[in-house]
Amino acid sequence: MLALGCELDPDQEVVRTRLEDYFLRPPSHAPCTACGTVMTVHIVERMASVIPAFNSSMRSDRNTYVGKRFVHVKNPYLDSMDEDILYHLDLGTKTHNLPAVFGDVKFVCVGRSPNRMKAFALFMHKELGLEEAEEDIKDICAGTDRYCMYKTGPVLTISHGMGIPSISVMLHELIKLLHHAQCCDVTIIRIGTSGGIGIAPGTVVITDIAVDSFFKPRFEQVILDNIVTRSTELHKELSEELFNCSKEIPNFRTLIGHTMCTYDFYEGQGRLDGALCSFSREKKLDYLKRAYKAGVRNIEMESTVLAAMCGLCGLKAAVVCVTLLDRLDCDQINLPHDVLVEYQQWPQLLISNFITRRLGLCD
Ligand SMILES: O=P(O)(O)O[C@H]1O[C@H](CO)[C@@H](O)[C@H]1O
Numbered sequence: 001m002l003a004l005g006c007e008l009d010p011d012q013e014v015v016r017t018r019l020e021d022y023f024l025r026p027p028s029h030a031p032c033t034a035c036g037t038v039m040t041v042h043i044v045e046r047m048a049s050v051i052p053a054f055n056s057s058m059r060s061d062r063n064t065y066v067g068k069r070f071v072h073v074k075n076p077y078l079d080s081m082d083e084d085i086l087y088h089l090d091l092g093t094k095t096h097n098l099p100a101v102f103g104d105v106k107f108v109c110v111g112r113s114p115n116r117m118k119a120f121a122l123f124m125h126k127e128l129g130l131e132e133a134e135e136d137i138k139d140i141c142a143g144t145d146r147y148c149m150y151k152t153g154p155v156l157t158i159s160h161g162m163g164i165p166s167i168s169v170m171l172h173e174l175i176k177l178l179h180h181a182q183c184c185d186v187t188i189i190r191i192g193t194s195g196g197i198g199i200a201p202g203t204v205v206i207t208d209i210a211v212d213s214f215f216k217p218r219f220e221q222v223i224l225d226n227i228v229t230r231s232t233e234l235h236k237e238l239s240e241e242l243f244n245c246s247k248e249i250p251n252f253r254t255l256i257g258h259t260m261c262t263y264d265f266y267e268g269q270g271r272l273d274g275a276l277c278s279f280s281r282e283k284k285l286d287y288l289k290r291a292y293k294a295g296v297r298n299i300e301m302e303s304t305v306l307a308a309m310c311g312l313c314g315l316k317a318a319v320v321c322v323t324l325l326d327r328l329d330c331d332q333i334n335l336p337h338d339v340l341v342e343y344q345q346w347p348q349l350l351i352s353n354f355i356t357r358r359l360g361l362c363d
């Protein structure tokens with residue numbers, strides 16, 4: 001076995017790794033449920049940056065694949081587990097036939113609130129023209145009150161709660177679920193809300209790169225007592241496809257830009273209206289203007305970890321968030337309820353358009 005030791009590049013994840021780890025094994029004994037073929041060649045993830053001298057014909061950026069793209073996990077312990085209990089989703093490999101229930105999933109739509117995601121699932125159900133009665137669309141995770149999950153045809157809709165810790169737990173179990181179910185060619189999209197910077201409220205921002213509070217395209221995960229830095233680039237072609245799709249919708253205000261992801265809504269986003277505030281209005285504005293100059297167009301609280309985890313696990317990911325206010329003007333969200341409801345529907349409309357188009361259901 002060939003062993004490699006690599007120094008940590010600040011924007012790369014791996015400190016020390018084995019060449020083997022960069023080859024994705026086909027999910028053992030796992031033919032694709034859609035086409036029946038077993039993969040022979042998969043991704044060589046970040047090979048180019050980690051192993052500069054590697055044979056160029058084998059080099060590949062992340063998210064570049066040969067054949068079907070299976071969702072993969074990067075955990076050598078999982079294979080040897082007799083059973084995997086997805087505790088927060090109330091699902092498991094022994095209690096549920098995951099390939100039978102989820103094997104055909106191609107789109108995963110995630111968002112903060114259970115109500116919003118249920119509404120989206122019902123909307124998708126209508127848009128896809130599925131025969132099943134609406135009443136039969138049940139919360140698959142009803143046995144737990146952590147998250148909700150609905151499946152309408154190839155679209156899985158899940159709530160993720162607020163902030164990085166909440167979405168991160170959900171993503172670990174979702175990715176394992178998709179892996180156990182032998183799903184392939186899965187696209188995941190977060191649909192949500194955000195605070196805009198220098199753009200009109202009601203604008204939908206399609207994220208190209210998620211950045212942290214220092215405007216850096218990275219997500220720092222504390223693992224044991226190390227900080228591991230992961231890249232937060234999202235799928236470029238996917239964001240462009242979404243942008244093109246938005247042009248087909250009348251009166252749709254949208255743009256592609258960087259999204260800043262913070263650990264907090266108040267101090268973390270430079271608000272002057274939290275219970276604590278230790279900076280001046282001038283400092284706040286200076287920070288937000290620097291963010292704008294760095295390409296940031298909106299702020300929310302989940303995108304970096306979503307980009308990092310999905311990028312590592314073979315999921316094409318996008319983040320689509322409507323802005324509820326312009327943070328250069330104010331901090332409080334004071335939109336009338338009906339406007340708030342309307343704004344939140346814009347990302348949903350775009351994603352349903354995108355999915356129906358992808359499935360060839362649009363004219
Ligand atoms: O897009 P939604 O789910 O509204 O989430 C955004 O709004 C919440 C804060 O109110 C954070 O979770 C932020 O990411």
Ligand SMILES: O=c1cc[nH]c(=O)[nH]1
Nearest residue numbers: 193194195299300301
């Ligand atoms: O300002 C905002 C609005 C929505 N969500 C956020 O995280 N920030």
